[in-house]
Amino acid sequence: MAPNWKRAIIVGASGGIGEQIARKLASGGCRVALVGRREDKLRQIAVDINGVSLNLALPFPSDVRDFDAPAAKVEECVRALGGLDLVVYSAGVMPRIGPTEYETAKDRLIVETNLIGAMAWLNPVAKRFERAGGGTIVGIGSVSGDRGRRGNPAYSASKAGLECYLESLRNRLGRRGVSVVTVKPGPVETEMTRELGRLPGMIPAGRAADLILKAARKFGKTAYIPGRWWLASKIMLSIPSRIFRRLPL
């Protein structure tokens, strides 16, 4: 039976896919806790969603790199929402990395935001859902995580790590009725990708949000967004390493 989400936490809701997911959920009557670093942006989105009379969106400013915060923050969100049915971890960064750049500080930022932050937020959520015997966790991976691309090593590694972490959660929690979904979007028009320019197959963030929620409702394990990236990924995975390294990816 498709889940009827009434209360959701969106981590990384101050822009991009997270913001769009929050808006889509709220338009269906779901109460959303907006978690993000930029407090002013969160408040603006909440005001936008709530209008004059609604109280669907609640801002919870928090930096995902503050790894001690989530345990208490999740409880705070749950209390404010009156429960929890869905958590979407959509926080992510992809700073521009030059072809000959090896900058540990940037790599650390990427891994901490995309992977360690996800673990810090999803661990207390997993514990709660395991006890509750239900719930949905959605993590935003990337097609970049399928292969080690030369363009942005840390980003690919962080997304591959996230996918593996989510698969482990799924294997742990599946028998308890918890659905863990990894979505792997192709290029999506967000602030993160703005400086990369128009990429082939790029879709608007609103469309990506629709497809992600649709995939999550189907209890899918891993979903490519949009679906054609499944084929592209299979082709990419079948390319021998010695050829893959020559491709401009």
Add this chain to the structure above:
Amino acid sequence: MPPDPPSRPPAELLERVEAWGMTSASVAYVYRPSTLLGLDEAFETARRFAMKVALKGGGNSYGDAFQCAEGVVLDLTRMNRILAWDPAAGVIRCEPGVTIDQLWRYTLGDGWWPPVVPGTAHVTLGGALAANIHGKNNFKAGPIGEHILSFELMTPNGRLLTCSPAENADVFYAAIGGFGLLGVIVCIQLQMKRIYSGLLNIEAVYVANWKEAFAAFEKREAGADYVVGWIDCFASDSKAGRGLIHAARYLQPEEDAHPEESLNVGAQELPDTVLRYVARSKLHRVMKRFLNRPGMRFINRMKCRAARKEHGKRYREPLAKFNFLLDSAPNWKFAYMPGGLIQYQCFIPKDNAQSVFERIITLSQERGIVPYLAVMKRHRPDPFLLSHAVDGYSLALDYKVTRKNRERVWSLAHAMDEIVLEGGGRFYLAKDSTLTSSAFEQSLTAQAVQATQETPTHQTTPTTRTIQTFLQLKRRLDPESLLQSELSKRLFGPLEPTSARTQPPPAERAEQPERPPHVEPSQDFELPEPFWAEEGERPPDEDKLKENPQHER
């Protein structure tokens, strides 16, 4: 700097609490106390974290009566001790977690049977009182509340109140059927029914339509102790209302040549298999194959055919087999997975019953959502405040819920509510999943008028403001409005505290993990000795409780 106080109780207490009908679920911090101190600890936790508390017995309410989303659920099944039994007088004193199953097994050998039992033996006595359950003998014996000699109610602030028809009568008549919103019933004294055999004399009657069904009930209600009817809801037009009615009566002294045999618990047990080969515990898997419209149409038709052959037969059957029909297929609700089921039970005054039953079955058929099971019973009024009974009949209808039909089922239920209210009917909250606050209020208004006219001796029945009377009583017993379930929120709305208990502000309270277990008596009620003190037992070691906070969970 000391760590921040926790904002929630330990996550280890979190559990999914699902309606028996599987149509709703919520997450709550579940406490399973076995003593009064444990109850007090759970209330204190709720206070500390500004949560609400719902009470749960066997968890057999079809809807959300024992749910409290993100709050505390007090599961009372560990308070299941039988405290005293007088086999000469048939009076038993027990804790609220004692089940009907436990009860009849304990007393049967002495020739006593619970005076009122529902269709399953797995309900707890506390839950039975909270819902004021009825049985197939409601027209004769009334609800279980009429057989309660007294009970002790623990209010959320720790006071114990003895209630009986003579003492604290207003609380007695409101807490029975009050769905655990006034306090926790911690000790119950019940008058059992004397029986002279473990068997019942049964008569089976096939009825071809509604008219015959009502006539069969009327004809047998004077001489029978139990009457129950099964109705085929797939039948329409002239066949509408066809079904099978069973009338049963207790055996009189000397009627059973070997009462010692039938009064043996073993003689009441059902065999483990059906048709020799199908394990009873797996029966729901077989049922699942037929739980669709064509399947159930076929089953109903076959049952009618069998009923015609059974017509006029008289036989004897063990009490447990006749009464606990729902237990004959353990976990039968799983056949309704994954969407679950709701039961819609309405109580209609006898003059309107036939037309209302005809209308709601016809409406169900027109909307394409036919109940798979329908059970008809005869009732009489009772003096309880939130009573569901009328001088008339009830019809309980099981509807399968699926992802696709869920909204349509709810819409049908609301449409049926209107028909029921037009007929002066009422609803039974233990079965309810769909009722709105306005429909509930309307049904009780009709009830109050009727109750004052028909039971003038009942001192506590108010005029037409039943809900206000109940809520006034609640404000007196639970001024913090701690006891609230999802059912109460649905029917009364969220209840605000009228006064906070004298205690430190929340920030300070959070830093005080231990609360002195001693409870001061108030001016309103005198605090008697806890019942475990009367029994000569020592109270739980409070120091141990402090050392091991998990003890009571």
